[in-house]
Amino acid sequence: MTAPPHGARTPGAPEELPNTQQGMRRRNLSRVLRTVATDGPLSRASVASRIGLTRAAVSTLVDELIRSGLLEELGPERPGRVGRPCSALAVSSRGPAGIGAEVGVDHLAVCAMDLRGEVRARVRRQAANRGRPPEAVLKELASLVRQVGRDAERDGLRPAGLSVAVPGLVARGTHTVVSAPNLDWHGVDVDAHLPTGLSLTVDNEANFGALAELWLGDVPEDFLHVSAEIGIGAAVVVDGRLLHGSRGFAGELGHVPVHPEGPACACGGRGCLEQYAGEEAVLRKAGLAAGPRRVALLAERAAEGDEAVRRALYGAGAALGIALTGAVNLLDPQAVVLGGALSRLAPWLLPSLARELGDRTTGPGCDVTVSTVGSDGPLLGAAQSVVRAVLDDPAGVTGPDRGGLAALDR
Amino acid sequence: MTAPPHGARTPGAPEELPNTQQGMRRRNLSRVLRTVATDGPLSRASVASRIGLTRAAVSTLVDELIRSGLLEELGPERPGRVGRPCSALAVSSRGPAGIGAEVGVDHLAVCAMDLRGEVRARVRRQAANRGRPPEAVLKELASLVRQVGRDAERDGLRPAGLSVAVPGLVARGTHTVVSAPNLDWHGVDVDAHLPTGLSLTVDNEANFGALAELWLGDVPEDFLHVSAEIGIGAAVVVDGRLLHGSRGFAGELGHVPVHPEGPACACGGRGCLEQYAGEEAVLRKAGLAAGPRRVALLAERAAEGDEAVRRALYGAGAALGIALTGAVNLLDPQAVVLGGALSRLAPWLLPSLARELGDRTTGPGCDVTVSTVGSDGPLLGAAQSVVRAVLDDPAGVTGPDRGGLAALDR
Numbered sequence: 001m002t003a004p005p006h007g008a009r010t011p012g013a014p015e016e017l018p019n020t021q022q023g024m025r026r027r028n029l030s031r032v033l034r035t036v037a038t039d040g041p042l043s044r045a046s047v048a049s050r051i052g053l054t055r056a057a058v059s060t061l062v063d064e065l066i067r068s069g070l071l072e073e074l075g076p077e078r079p080g081r082v083g084r085p086c087s088a089l090a091v092s093s094r095g096p097a098g099i100g101a102e103v104g105v106d107h108l109a110v111c112a113m114d115l116r117g118e119v120r121a122r123v124r125r126q127a128a129n130r131g132r133p134p135e136a137v138l139k140e141l142a143s144l145v146r147q148v149g150r151d152a153e154r155d156g157l158r159p160a161g162l163s164v165a166v167p168g169l170v171a172r173g174t175h176t177v178v179s180a181p182n183l184d185w186h187g188v189d190v191d192a193h194l195p196t197g198l199s200l201t202v203d204n205e206a207n208f209g210a211l212a213e214l215w216l217g218d219v220p221e222d223f224l225h226v227s228a229e230i231g232i233g234a235a236v237v238v239d240g241r242l243l244h245g246s247r248g249f250a251g252e253l254g255h256v257p258v259h260p261e262g263p264a265c266a267c268g269g270r271g272c273l274e275q276y277a278g279e280e281a282v283l284r285k286a287g288l289a290a291g292p293r294r295v296a297l298l299a300e301r302a303a304e305g306d307e308a309v310r311r312a313l314y315g316a317g318a319a320l321g322i323a324l325t326g327a328v329n330l331l332d333p334q335a336v337v338l339g340g341a342l343s344r345l346a347p348w349l350l351p352s353l354a355r356e357l358g359d360r361t362t363g364p365g366c367d368v369t370v371s372t373v374g375s376d377g378p379l380l381g382a383a384q385s386v387v388r389a390v391l392d393d394p395a396g397v398t399g400p401d402r403g404g405l406a407a408l409d410r
Numbered sequence: 411m412t413a414p415p416h417g418a419r420t421p422g423a424p425e426e427l428p429n430t431q432q433g434m435r436r437r438n439l440s441r442v443l444r445t446v447a448t449d450g451p452l453s454r455a456s457v458a459s460r461i462g463l464t465r466a467a468v469s470t471l472v473d474e475l476i477r478s479g480l481l482e483e484l485g486p487e488r489p490g491r492v493g494r495p496c497s498a499l500a501v502s503s504r505g506p507a508g509i510g511a512e513v514g515v516d517h518l519a520v521c522a523m524d525l526r527g528e529v530r531a532r533v534r535r536q537a538a539n540r541g542r543p544p545e546a547v548l549k550e551l552a553s554l555v556r557q558v559g560r561d562a563e564r565d566g567l568r569p570a571g572l573s574v575a576v577p578g579l580v581a582r583g584t585h586t587v588v589s590a591p592n593l594d595w596h597g598v599d600v601d602a603h604l605p606t607g608l609s610l611t612v613d614n615e616a617n618f619g620a621l622a623e624l625w626l627g628d629v630p631e632d633f634l635h636v637s638a639e640i641g642i643g644a645a646v647v648v649d650g651r652l653l654h655g656s657r658g659f660a661g662e663l664g665h666v667p668v669h670p671e672g673p674a675c676a677c678g679g680r681g682c683l684e685q686y687a688g689e690e691a692v693l694r695k696a697g698l699a700a701g702p703r704r705v706a707l708l709a710e711r712a713a714e715g716d717e718a719v720r721r722a723l724y725g726a727g728a729a730l731g732i733a734l735t736g737a738v739n740l741l742d743p744q745a746v747v748l749g750g751a752l753s754r755l756a757p758w759l760l761p762s763l764a765r766e767l768g769d770r771t772t773g774p775g776c777d778v779t780v781s782t783v784g785s786d787g788p789l790l791g792a793a794q795s796v797v798r799a800v801l802d803d804p805a806g807v808t809g810p811d812r813g814g815l816a817a818l819d820r
Contacts, residue, residue, distance in 0.1 A: 020463070024434050053430070222656040236740065238653055245742020246632040256736035257770060259670065269735065269770035325679065326666035326736045330646065332655020360667060360679035 026395045032061045033394050041088035069095045070394050091115045096160035096390050096397050097152045100383025103166050105130050105182050110144040112152035113383035121151035131184045138193035145196050160390050160397050162198040163382035165205040172248030175202045182230050205378035206233030212381030217373045220334035227340030230279050256323040276319030285312035295341040302348045317349035321356025328366045339371035346370045436805045442471045443804050451498035479505045480804050501525045506570035506800050506807050507562045510793025513576045515540050515592050520554040522562035523793035531561035541594050548603035555606050570800050570807050572608040573792035575615040582658030585612045592640050615788035616643030622791030627783045630744035637750030640689050666733040686729030695722035705751040712758045727759035731766025738776045749781035756780045
């Protein structure tokens with residue numbers, strides 16, 4: 001694997017720290033911080049017993065995390081048994097914040113999330129981005145990032161990095177959108193047009209959506225996340241880690257051949273899943289014109305009992321089931337999670353989808369569930385990926401060049 | 411992910427060592443040993459500069475590895491420049507050995523591999539294993555394991571573990587073959603019938619075959635390994651690690667739907683890849699009866715220009731291309747590697763396979779190459795997986811309970 005260029009991070013993949021005393025200290029700082037983030041508030045003694053280090057070693061690490069503003073003490077309390085009073089530790093509500101941003105076909109959104117996972121500032125603006133020059137889109141996004149960053153700082157937070165979700169393919173370990181057909185972007189370097197001064201990560205919206213399911217939703221460690229807006233996107237999570245693929249293009253479920261002799265697809269193939277379950281195909285089969293609020297319209301009509309719409313969704317579900325059979329056979333995930341527009345349409349997609357998958361796979365098969373995170377997944381996953389990077393290497397944010405007001409005002 | 415039960419290891423996945431001084435020492439022992447194994451012979455100073463530790467720290471680690479019989483000194487030599495004479499280090503030819511074993515439909519094989527990756531003892535025996543009681547098959551295998559173990563010990567080696575490749579699905583982290591249809595095995599606990607006293611790992615032959623490609627062949631870190639004997643097997647390697655799937659069943663390419671309305675398959679699906687590219691299907695289309703040396707026969711006839719055989723292989727290649735399009739779209743590997751019987755038939759499969767894959771995938775696509783390891787892949791991969799486990803945690807083999815003569819003679 002080629003190493004990513006300096007400054008480009010792969011979301012969901014903790015950096016490997018060197019195997020030295022210094023590296024061990026950094027790893028142990030992370031273990032303490034993650035333990036408190038996951039299970040806190042906790043006493044020093046509880047942290048020590050959970051991670052198998054001595055109480056003295058944990059106290060030294062905790063003191064460093066408090067000095068860096070990543071942990072805070074909730075004040076002394078006397079437990080219901082004998083012994084010294086102890087102070088419970090919690091992750092700071094005034095420490096570093098992750099800034100997440102989303103470029104949609106018809107909107108822009110930015111939020112700031114604290115180390116506890118709470119969204120502390122957010123903004124969303126309608127914008128007709130399809131065909132608009134990328135420079136203009138990203139200039140507007142940069143101003144929203146600055147606005148949210150200032151709101152977060154007024155609230156005592158310190159922006160620690162920016163992750164941007166885009167509806168397209170991003171070359172692994174770069175800031176370059178190779179192709180985002182629904183925006184008409186090709187080879188757009190996001191870094192060049194988004195000068196916020198924050199450490200930047202760019203990735204596909206389906207990937208950030210899957211990370212949001214993993215971190216904020218109710219999913220197992222191995223799952224396939226399938227979502228749809230205009231195209232069909234998917235992301236593969238294995239052992240709690242996102243699978244990016246060698247070029248960063250993994251998860252292209254929309255162009256899996258479903259009926260190999262089927263209609264030609266813009267990708268060059270024939271009978272791809274998008275020809276049966278993509279938004280345009282479903283609208284056409286349902287006898288509806290393309291237009292705004294398309295998914296809402298499909299859901300309303302299906303709920304009202306419109307037979308043509310129900311038939312179109314039934315066919316889309318069957319095509320999804322065939323494509324997912326191949327994916328489940330190859331990857332053996334614990335679950336398939338339907339997100340994005342698919343979660344709204346799930347009642348009418350699921351019967352045929354589950355039937356195909358059940359008939360075509362052996363053994364106990366694979367659960368099919370509907371996202372609990374909702375349509376904010378990509379935005380929240382982007383912000384959370386910055387938070388995770390801090391939790392994975394807290395020493396990395398305490399250096400001189402890591403975000404903060406000065407960076408934002410550059 | 412559920413932790414594997416005690417004693418069952420997942421091949422190709424280094425165990426995570428605890429993050430303590432002791433864990434750091436063990437990791438650094440491994441780094442020294444792996445550096446010499448990969449790049450040796452090397453001086454202590456060269457090892458130190460490669461792994462970024464001080465020369466003094468490396469010397470302490472090297473001394474421990476020499477005492478444990480894992481490294482050896484090749485004797486003093488004076489380099490062509492000023493300075494003290496130094497002694498080059500090499501991985502020991504008399505240290506621990508990995509024992510690999512393979513249960514085939516018509517053969518059994520066992521080999522012993524030293525830490526340098528050299529096969530030092532091996533045995534192969536024809537055996538009609540299809541339908542034979544698993545106890546009898548494994549009893550015969552155990553006697554071959556003891557024979558190879560004794561040969562290795564006479565040669566100064568110390569068996570450090572046993573890995574067994576089987577043509578079936580193995581439940582992740584267990585020794586249980588859930589299903590091996592071509593052996594007629596269902597729910598066979600290999601451990602219960604293979605009492606060699608050695609630490610045991612059991613996995614699918616395609617998985618060990620893929621590890622052999624990774625470790626001994628000429629493949630990138632991200633690839634899809636496709637092989638065939640009677641069924642079609644595949645294995646997915648991502649960032650140099652085998653993807654097992656949640657239950658251990660990943661890589662079931664043979665049951666990816668190629669023509670969803672096609673012929674019924676024993677798996678319960680319709681139009682699976684095996685219905686077009688499995689051995690039986692190809693023989694039937696070629697007008698040949700099933701029987702021994704079937705693949706050799708196909709290759710001979712195709713080479714002689716037999717039109718029916720060539721047409722059958724062309725069709726099989728096209729079906730492989732359609733199934734691989736879905737796999738490449740989902741996983742974005744750097745390469746697809748054809749192994750097992752497919753490597754012998756590659757000249758007649760590749761044209762249609764590459765055409766389908768090329769027409770149906772966008773961008774630079776994905777290289778399709780033929781295995782350089784050959785049909786011994788699963789056996790060599792099994793033995794090498796034990797060797798890798800020693801290289802990944804050399805401290806683990808120096809304890810009292812780790813293999814050796816006493817274990818073999820139990």
